[in-house]
Amino acid sequence: EDKVVQSPLSLVVHEGDTVTLNCSYEVTNFRSLLWYKQEKKAPTFLFMLTSSGIEKKSGRLSSILDKKELFSILNITATQTGDSAVYLCAAKRPSSGDKLTFGTGTRLAVRP
Amino acid sequence: GAVVSQHPSWVICKSGTSVKIECRSLDFQATTMFWYRQFPKQSLMLMATSNEGSKATYEQGVEKDKFLINHASLTLSTLTVTSAHPEDSSFYICSAHPFSGGNNEQFFGPGTRLTVL
Numbered sequence: 001e002d003k004v005v006q007s008p009l010s011l012v013v014h015e016g017d018t019v020t021l022n023c024s025y026e027v028t029n030f031r032s033l034l035w036y037k038q039e040k041k042a043p044t045f046l047f048m049l050t051s052s053g054i055e056k057k058s059g060r061l062s063s064i065l066d067k068k069e070l071f072s073i074l075n076i077t078a079t080q081t082g083d084s085a086v087y088l089c090a091a092k093r094p095s096s097g098d099k100l101t102f103g104t105g106t107r108l109a110v111r112p
Numbered sequence: 113g114a115v116v117s118q119h120p121s122w123v124i125c126k127s128g129t130s131v132k133i134e135c136r137s138l139d140f141q142a143t144t145m146f147w148y149r150q151f152p153k154q155s156l157m158l159m160a161t162s163n164e165g166s167k168a169t170y171e172q173g174v175e176k177d178k179f180l181i182n183h184a185s186l187t188l189s190t191l192t193v194t195s196a197h198p199e200d201s202s203f204y205i206c207s208a209h210p211f212s213g214g215n216n217e218q219f220f221g222p223g224t225r226l227t228v229l
Binding site for chain 2: 034036041042043044045048088090098099100101102103104105107
């Protein structure tokens, strides 16, 4: 059975801290890994990672994939209160339309 | 980016009634849409894959007669929760991506919060 596990489950930090969120996966015929940020409603897309070792960056957020060890990390530097959210990773499986298997999520709270 | 809408954004209904939720891709065509359910403080669980012009495929443990899916056009999929009960109360989210296959991300609708009394 396909499995995606995130850690930690929750995290509380202060503004300005750097955080690293982890995502490990066991997925048959893995294609790519996606990171989403979910605040009050639906998830918003952050990154999609397909190749190992290539870092993707967007402002203070960056992510990298290790296909040998089957994990990905999401880094957020100089955190702000607006970064408070649930961060979800999902593994994409090849099928009709590419199903996503989501992890449990990491709930991040950034205190002023 | 691509926009996906859902209607209604929230609904309250009595136990035993049926509720229809619409998912639309506003600026692209989607041959495939996905329906997820999310319980409080839990992750998204894929319920079914909605295929335009053919039957939906359901994940294990999801009752197809209870959660009816219709994907009648390339921009609209509907999920009908039949004979809803309080345990069906949840956040229902749809997603779609602009191209069939390929390696593009899915875009999510804003979700529909269903409360069954």
